[in-house]
Amino acid sequence: MADERLIVALDFHKMDDVKNLVNSLGNSVIFYKVGMELFYSVGTEVVTWLKSQNKKIFLDLKLHDIPNTVAGGLCSLMNLGADILNVHAAGGFTMMKTAAERLREESAKLGIVKPKLIAITVLTSINQAEWCGALKISEQVVQFAKTAKDAGLDGVVASPQEAALIREACGKDFLIVTPGIRPAGSDINDQSRISTPAAAIQNGANYLVVGRPIRAAENPKLAAEKILAEIK
Numbered sequence: 001m002a003d004e005r006l007i008v009a010l011d012f013h014k015m016d017d018v019k020n021l022v023n024s025l026g027n028s029v030i031f032y033k034v035g036m037e038l039f040y041s042v043g044t045e046v047v048t049w050l051k052s053q054n055k056k057i058f059l060d061l062k063l064h065d066i067p068n069t070v071a072g073g074l075c076s077l078m079n080l081g082a083d084i085l086n087v088h089a090a091g092g093f094t095m096m097k098t099a100a101e102r103l104r105e106e107s108a109k110l111g112i113v114k115p116k117l118i119a120i121t122v123l124t125s126i127n128q129a130e131w132c133g134a135l136k137i138s139e140q141v142v143q144f145a146k147t148a149k150d151a152g153l154d155g156v157v158a159s160p161q162e163a164a165l166i167r168e169a170c171g172k173d174f175l176i177v178t179p180g181i182r183p184a185g186s187d188i189n190d191q192s193r194i195s196t197p198a199a200a201i202q203n204g205a206n207y208l209v210v211g212r213p214i215r216a217a218e219n220p221k222l223a224a225e226k227i228l229a230e231i232k
Contacts, residue, residue: 002030003228005201007058007177009033009211011154013041015049021220022053028224030210031083033209035060046079057085058177058209062120064088067098074099074117082115084177089119089144096151104152116175118155119148121162124152124180124194138162149174160195160205167204179209183227197230 008029010018018038022029033056034046035133038062050057058083063070073089074085098118107114122137131137141162146169148156155175158166163176180194200208210227217223 002027003231004031004056005205005207005231006047006228007033007171007207007209008214008224009035009179009209010038010046011035011050011211011215013037015042015045018042018046019049022050022055023078025214025221025224028221028228030054031056031058031207033060033211034059035081036062044080047082051081058082058084058086058207060086062086062226063086063099064091065095067091067095071099071102072096074103078103078107078112078115079110084116086120087153089121089148089156093147093151096148096153100152116154118157118175118177119144119153121145121156121158124159138165142166145170145174146214155206157209160200160208163200163203163205175207176205177207177209178205179211181208181210181213181227183213183223183230197227201231 121141145166157177160178
């Protein structure tokens with residue numbers, strides 16, 4: 001069985017590239033992230049195809065709008081069959097609470113499994129030098145996480161550097177999804193608050209989102225398997 005804790009980011013804009021990577025990774029990877037670049041290029045086709053391959057999907061569209069608009073958008077996306085959906089925690093308590101309640105109601109009405117709903121805290125590309133909030137980044141991330149939990153969300157997306165603080169503040173059942181994962185020796189690229197796979201897991205992360213270190217590797221399957229070994 002593949003380890004679901006590894007989520008590979010499909011940061012492409014063509015289905016051919018998606019299929020080539022997914023097929024090359026084979027049974028080593030079961031969970032994939034579909035973000036804006038890909039979804040805005042090919043639409044629902046990628047979700048349908050991944051489901052046909054028995055893959056799990058984190059549909060990373062980061063909804064952020066007034067409460068009813070976000071709730072309605074999430075219900076539309078839920079019908080595609082994604083396993084994880086997300087919103088921006090900066091949208092506030094009412095937006096998150098409305099979204100979580102509507103997803104629960106609609107999934108129960110339709111008799112389908114409700115996708116996990118998580119909130120973006122502070123993007124991992126932002127460092128303290130460019131952060132303009134009143135709180136330190138780590139303090140703001142924890143505050144966002146506590147608000148998301150109070151609103152009924154299942155977890156958050158946060159830097160692995162804040163994972164331990166979130167785990168302490170929100171408990172063992174709260175999901176923590178961490179991008180910004182860079183195996184030792186990998187390029188940082190446009191990320192700032194990063195961590196190795198092992199450190200992220202040790203700090204309490206449930207899922208690790210990895211893109212370029214796998215996608216750009218000479219042998220993507222070998223790169224993925226090395227990360228899986230480190231997770232284990």
